[in-house]
Amino acid sequence: MSKAQPGMSMERADIAFEVNGAAVSVCVPPVRRLSSVLRDELRLTGTKIGCDAGDCGACTVLVDGEPVCACLMSVASAAGTVVTTVEGLANGRLSALQASFLDHGAAQCGICTPGLLIAATALLDREPNPSETEVQDALGGVLCRCTGYRKIVAAVMDAGRFASELSTDGIAPHPPAGTFSPYSDGEKDEAPALASPSPRLSRGEGKGEGQHQLQRLDLDLDRRMPISGHAVGSSPIRLDGLPKVTGGEKFGGDSFPADALAVLVVRSPHHHARFAFGDLDAWVKTRPGIVGVFTAADIPGKNSFGVIAPFADQPALAEGFSRFRGEAVALVAGEREAILDLDLSDFPVRWTELPYLLQPCEAQAGGAQLIHENRPANLLTTGFVERGDPEAALSGAAFVVSGAIDTSYVEHAYIEPEAGHAYMDGGTLVVVACTQAPYMDRDDVAKVLGLAADKVRIVPTATGGGFGSKLDVSLQPLIGLVAMKTGRPAALAYTRNESMISTTKRHPAEMKATIGADADGRVTGMVFAGDFNTGAYASWGPTVANRVPVHASGPYATPNYRAEGRAIHTNGPISGAFRGFGVPQATIMQETLYDELSEKLGLDRLDFRLKNCLRNGSETVTGQRLEAGVGIAECLEALRPHWTRALADAEKFNSANDSRKRGVGVASCWYGCGNTSLPNPSTIRVGISATGDVVLHQGAVDIGQGSNTVIAQICADALGLPLEKFRLKSADTAITPDAGKTSASRQTFVTGKAAEKAGGALREIMLRFANVSEKAAIALDGTSLVIREGEATRHIDLSTLKADADGFVFRAEESYDPPTLPLDAKGQGKPYAVYGYGAQIAELEVDLKLGTVKLIKITAAHDVGKAINPLLAEGQIEGGIAQGIGMALMEEYIPGRTENLHDYLIPTIGDVPPIETILIEVPDPEGPFGAKGLGEHVLIPTAPAILNAIRHATGVLVTKIPATPSRIRAAIRDKEAGR
Numbered sequence: 001m002s003k004a005q006p007g008m009s010m011e012r013a014d015i016a017f018e019v020n021g022a023a024v025s026v027c028v029p030p031v032r033r034l035s036s037v038l039r040d041e042l043r044l045t046g047t048k049i050g051c052d053a054g055d056c057g058a059c060t061v062l063v064d065g066e067p068v069c070a071c072l073m074s075v076a077s078a079a080g081t082v083v084t085t086v087e088g089l090a091n092g093r094l095s096a097l098q099a100s101f102l103d104h105g106a107a108q109c110g111i112c113t114p115g116l117l118i119a120a121t122a123l124l125d126r127e128p129n130p131s132e133t134e135v136q137d138a139l140g141g142v143l144c145r146c147t148g149y150r151k152i153v154a155a156v157m158d159a160g161r162f163a164s165e166l167s168t169d170g171i172a173p174h175p176p177a178g179t180f181s182p183y184s185d186g187e188k189d190e191a192p193a194l195a196s197p198s199p200r201l202s203r204g205e206g207k208g209e210g211q212h213q214l215q216r217l218d219l220d221l222d223r224r225m226p227i228s229g230h231a232v233g234s235s236p237i238r239l240d241g242l243p244k245v246t247g248g249e250k251f252g253g254d255s256f257p258a259d260a261l262a263v264l265v266v267r268s269p270h271h272h273a274r275f276a277f278g279d280l281d282a283w284v285k286t287r288p289g290i291v292g293v294f295t296a297a298d299i300p301g302k303n304s305f306g307v308i309a310p311f312a313d314q315p316a317l318a319e320g321f322s323r324f325r326g327e328a329v330a331l332v333a334g335e336r337e338a339i340l341d342l343d344l345s346d347f348p349v350r351w352t353e354l355p356y357l358l359q360p361c362e363a364q365a366g367g368a369q370l371i372h373e374n375r376p377a378n379l380l381t382t383g384f385v386e387r388g389d390p391e392a393a394l395s396g397a398a399f400v401v402s403g404a405i406d407t408s409y410v411e412h413a414y415i416e417p418e419a420g421h422a423y424m425d426g427g428t429l430v431v432v433a434c435t436q437a438p439y440m441d442r443d444d445v446a447k448v449l450g451l452a453a454d455k456v457r458i459v460p461t462a463t464g465g466g467f468g469s470k471l472d473v474s475l476q477p478l479i480g481l482v483a484m485k486t487g488r489p490a491a492l493a494y495t496r497n498e499s500m501i502s503t504t505k506r507h508p509a510e511m512k513a514t515i516g517a518d519a520d521g522r523v524t525g526m527v528f529a530g531d532f533n534t535g536a537y538a539s540w541g542p543t544v545a546n547r548v549p550v551h552a553s554g555p556y557a558t559p560n561y562r563a564e565g566r567a568i569h570t571n572g573p574i575s576g577a578f579r580g581f582g583v584p585q586a587t588i589m590q591e592t593l594y595d596e597l598s599e600k601l602g603l604d605r606l607d608f609r610l611k612n613c614l615r616n617g618s619e620t621v622t623g624q625r626l627e628a629g630v631g632i633a634e635c636l637e638a639l640r641p642h643w644t645r646a647l648a649d650a651e652k653f654n655s656a657n658d659s660r661k662r663g664v665g666v667a668s669c670w671y672g673c674g675n676t677s678l679p680n681p682s683t684i685r686v687g688i689s690a691t692g693d694v695v696l697h698q699g700a701v702d703i704g705q706g707s708n709t710v711i712a713q714i715c716a717d718a719l720g721l722p723l724e725k726f727r728l729k730s731a732d733t734a735i736t737p738d739a740g741k742t743s744a745s746r747q748t749f750v751t752g753k754a755a756e757k758a759g760g761a762l763r764e765i766m767l768r769f770a771n772v773s774e775k776a777a778i779a780l781d782g783t784s785l786v787i788r789e790g791e792a793t794r795h796i797d798l799s800t801l802k803a804d805a806d807g808f809v810f811r812a813e814e815s816y817d818p819p820t821l822p823l824d825a826k827g828q829g830k831p832y833a834v835y836g837y838g839a840q841i842a843e844l845e846v847d848l849k850l851g852t853v854k855l856i857k858i859t860a861a862h863d864v865g866k867a868i869n870p871l872l873a874e875g876q877i878e879g880g881i882a883q884g885i886g887m888a889l890m891e892e893y894i895p896g897r898t899e900n901l902h903d904y905l906i907p908t909i910g911d912v913p914p915i916e917t918i919l920i921e922v923p924d925p926e927g928p929f930g931a932k933g934l935g936e937h938v939l940i941p942t943a944p945a946i947l948n949a950i951r952h953a954t955g956v957l958v959t960k961i962p963a964t965p966s967r968i969r970a971a972i973r974d975k976e977a978g979r
């Protein structure tokens with residue numbers, strides 16, 4: 001709960017050094033972190049803060065040519081040195097490395113990119129052609145949570161092939177000179193206007209061979225397109241890519257107004273406690289620079305928020321009781337320097353620790369204390385699906401397997417902790433912060449602060465990873481409250497610890513299942529029960545409870561089925577949305593049992609899956625008939641040659657080794673895109689400006705996955721105009737229509753469909769205006785709209801047409817809401833309009849004595865319907881796999897013990913093996929250009945494939961996830977002892 005730096009002192013000193021070729025002098029306390037000085041005094045916000053503890057590497061800069069963590073270095077130590085930040089890499093032109101990052105799609109959200117670029121620059125300075133191992137060694141201290149690192153490795157190794165020919169014209173200059181005032185120069189409105197006045201870049205075709213030469217997109221985009229000239233199916237450099245490699249991208253903490261009050265959050269140190277405040281006014285009065293303390297008593301609206309309105313239960317500031325460790329109870333606002341120096345140890349709050357319940361079994365025990373009075377037995381909600389007669393099917397089955405698996409809390413560990421600022425613009429509260437769901441944020445902030453929804457404007461900044469957790473509001477109502485109460489802008493960046501203790505996690509699951517098959521190897525029945533620890537507040541618990549029973553069968557025909565998912569409250573961290581909403585946990589249960597069942601049947605594990613997988617015409621466990629677009633068989637078939645080769649490799653290795661054994665595992669996934677049986681519409685607006693641009697009002701927040709680019713690609717082809725003519729207006733609740741939240745793999749499908757409709761509608765409007773048929777071709781030439789049909793060509797001077805308030809001379813706005821049907825009491829219905837499918841093979845080696853696992857390769861086949869942008873799709877797959885690796889082997893959040901990135905381990909660049917991606921395109925009739933969602937799917941098969949591979953290697957299945965060396969070793973010992 002502290003932002004103060006260790007050893008802060010008000011004594012200042014003049015400290016001079018060189019930054020990016022310019023001499024600078026700052027007058028600051030000498031112990032201040034170099035990272036803080038670079039960002040706050042010199043406004044070089046390209047240097048990021050992910051942990052302030054040397055764990056993430058986001059703050060890496062060069063000091064006298066050597067990479068250092070700027071958060072671990074005092075500014076006094078930098079005196080007289082030469083410092084290079086990411087802003088210094090592009091000297092009028094992008095460096096070859098920056099160009100290579102863009103070309104390879106090595107930056108997704110981009111928050112880690114500056115640190116990686118700096119570390120890689122140091123490597124390339126001494127070794128221009130590094131090996132993969134050298135790249136991994138050099139970049140091992142910089143974490144990335146989005147990409148899975150493979151494209152980063154490729155970009156660094158490939159950098160030598162890029163000519164430094166890229167102009168950075170249009171990029172705001174960064175190199176400092178002289179002394180700067182802190183924060184921004186008082187401009188409050190950091191809302192992006194038309195993004196992308198800066199050059200956008202195209203990427204070379206023939207990736208990996210021949211000349212890679214990047215050029216200005218507006219000069220040369222068409223050359224990069226497939227022969228057909230379509231944007232869909234090509235991989236142009238992401239439209240928002242350039243600032244990610246120059247340090248120009250503004251994340252939540254990068255644009256604080258100069259006059260903003262800094263905010264500290266006082267949080268509960270206990271899992272469950274009663275608290276009372278002392279004399280807050282007296283405490284404030286004795287602290288110069290502290291402006292006020294705010295508690296629940298100051299909240300003018302309803303002190304309760306939540307992503308699912310009927311379950312909303314979380315106070316912005318707790319009232320008298322805190323239900324989990326890290327819960328916010330008060331805010332302290334003050335001048336920035338005063339907050340930096342503030343000691344909260346004597347903050348007037350008295351805590352009375354209360355008994356707490358951390359495990360679902362404790363919370364469900366008879367007589368257990370209720371965490372919410374209105375939720376008997378601490379049960380938040382239950383999801384249920386039943387079809388046929390599972391008991392009869394299991395009792396009549398030729399083979400039956402049963403098992404139980406427990407999983408752990410998993411932390412999202414995005415590299416950007418939550419950050420943002422708020423200010424009053426007349427009577428409107430403006431919140432500028434990282435988020436995945438601007439309209440949901442708006443509604444929750446308005447509710448808590450007692451404002452009408454149209455009196456709250458949410459302006460999303462770039463978001464440095466989300467993966468589900470930034471769907472829930474975090475600091476938005478808190479900074480909004482301070483801005484409203486004080487009339488001053490209010491700014492807050494969570495510390496790493498604060499981010500980890502207060503925001504949501506993946507639900508720990510305790511699961512049991514039984515699956516039966518007939519003698520021919522056809523699955524006849526399955527029963528599944530899962531308890532999901534949803535923590536202190538509801539968040540997305542109801543979604544997990546409902547989504548799991550729909551998906552727990554896997555993408556397999558299961559005629560007799562019962563599945564129940566229960567979300568149970570504890571005093572643990574709040575569990576919410578995390579890539580897959582409980583499906584990754586359930587898939588571990590089902591896919592590991594499938595291996596056991598195929599073994600009993602004497603069937604090859606891949607063949608067994610192919611025999612049972614869903615096909616066109618199959619009915620799902622909810623009774624939904626899938627008429628078309630079912631691509632799981634194609635995914636499994638695509639893996640077959642890899643499977644055969646991998647099994648042979650493992651056998652050969654194992655016959656020659658005793659202490660280390662290789663294993664191969666396979667697992668599948670399916671995932672319904674969008675909300676479960678609930679509306680989730682998206683609206684897209686697109687228009688032609690009088691200046692001859694296509695302006696896309698695109699409100700789907702791009703958290704790194706690429707929606708800014710993908711949705712523009714879809715719209716471009718539907719409209720029939722080239723991508724280079726597009727200008728984006730990014731999400732802003734005052735400007736862009738609601739494109740829903742970035743979650744549940746819905747943006748490519750749902751918002752993409754809205755973009756397809758809007759592009760088509762705009763085209764029709766222009767054709768009608770020109771009185772030509774739908775066969776006509778349109779083009780933009782300066783301010784002319786050129787329309788050709790047959791031999792006839794017509795020019796329409798757009799500058800002579802009357803523009804509307806948005807600057808459009810032609811405009812269209814279209815919405816799309818997936819056609820779903822509600823589930824009945826037995827969970828029967830049509831919960832999703834579109835499903836995506838995938839399957840992965842994991843190859844690994846286990847040291848039988850140590851229990852350690854070395855991954856050798858992951859091969860992933862995913863049916864995306866239509867790869868709108870193959871490079872971005874690959875990036876999603878690699879990133880999801882990396883998170884799946886973490887979930888399988890190392891990630892376990894334990895409140896009170898792993899609340900930082902030192903103790904909580906996520907995969908580093910050395911932990912992700914080569915990944916081979918196979919994109920399968922079985923078009924879905926509903927999706928735009930046949931596309932399906934992808935974001936969640938890609939993580940789901942990884943952990944079960946790894947666990948199955950460990951079992952193949954060792955003969956043991958680890959039933960408590962993650963499968964750490966000690967758990968693997970214990971399982972092997974148990975087997976050896978015959979237990």
Ligand code: FES
Pocket residue numbers: 048049050051052053054055056057058059060069070071072
């Ligand atoms: S290592 Fe410096 S911010 Fe994480």
Ligand code: FES
Pocket residue numbers: 106107108109110111112113143144145146147415464465704
């Ligand atoms: S791109 Fe690396 S953390 Fe997002």
